[in-house]
Amino acid sequence: MTLQEQVNQLVKQQMTEWDLANKNYSALHLVQTKTLTLNSDESVLIQFNPARAISSLAKIDPKSIAERPCFLCKKNRPKEQKEIDFLGKYSILINPFPILPYHITIASKTHQQQELSENSIKDMLLLSQQLPEDIIFFNGATAGASAPDHLHFQAGKKTDLPQSLFEPCTTRTKIIFESKNIEELTLFISKKIRQQQEIAPDCFNLFCSWEKESWKIVFFERKKHRPTQFFEKKIMISPGAIDMAGILITTRNEDFQNINSKDIIDIFQQISINKN
Numbered sequence: 001m002t003l004q005e006q007v008n009q010l011v012k013q014q015m016t017e018w019d020l021a022n023k024n025y026s027a028l029h030l031v032q033t034k035t036l037t038l039n040s041d042e043s044v045l046i047q048f049n050p051a052r053a054i055s056s057l058a059k060i061d062p063k064s065i066a067e068r069p070c071f072l073c074k075k076n077r078p079k080e081q082k083e084i085d086f087l088g089k090y091s092i093l094i095n096p097f098p099i100l101p102y103h104i105t106i107a108s109k110t111h112q113q114q115e116l117s118e119n120s121i122k123d124m125l126l127l128s129q130q131l132p133e134d135i136i137f138f139n140g141a142t143a144g145a146s147a148p149d150h151l152h153f154q155a156g157k158k159t160d161l162p163q164s165l166f167e168p169c170t171t172r173t174k175i176i177f178e179s180k181n182i183e184e185l186t187l188f189i190s191k192k193i194r195q196q197q198e199i200a201p202d203c204f205n206l207f208c209s210w211e212k213e214s215w216k217i218v219f220f221e222r223k224k225h226r227p228t229q230f231f232e233k234k235i236m237i238s239p240g241a242i243d244m245a246g247i248l249i250t251t252r253n254e255d256f257q258n259i260n261s262k263d264i265i266d267i268f269q270q271i272s273i274n275k276n
């Protein structure tokens, strides 16, 4: 069996056998969504997903992080959560609080910072090659990672993410790059991360996808995680990778009902590095 087949099977099994996963994936089928048009070429999907409040509103300051048991460390994970090994270094797990109908987390077996070294970039690229149905993504420690202290990737099915992900857009700053050469791509991503460190350390979201013979990546350059609307409690939105891709998660009904295109353009502008 290929790794993809094993992971698909794991996800299927966990959705039926693990009550929490079953409940949250079933609820995801019922979540409300709506599409908002941002301009002639771009639109986003708004998802009302109250189960994500735990992650969206999570305290991510270093003190709160240090005080909570790390939910990605094996010793703290629910016993129902099964895993598949990757490279002897990572555990592939179902995400029990999904945004996507198939949503996995690939957690390092050791508790270490959410930072990408050249080695972990390569691991991410190899993973996407072995999961060709999926898009692998990474939230920088200050750009939406709910465990900034534990190295992890996530993945969803290509068919569940917006098709515009790998296309240029004007409402946020994204770098698109394609290569057949893993060394070249690793150096490119490392360089982008180093440049990002000078502006807003670890404030980026990265996607990668294996397309037949080459990798495609998208790197969202960010300057902050949460917009002013979040701190003013006007719109409780905490954008991570999936939001940047064009699926914005709201956890309060009032935000889902009231949010409009102008808000979203403003939020993207506040959190993206402005190139102009």
Ligand SMILES: [Zn+2]
Pocket: 070, 071, 072, 073, 110, 111, 112, 149, 150
């Ligand atoms: Zn941990």
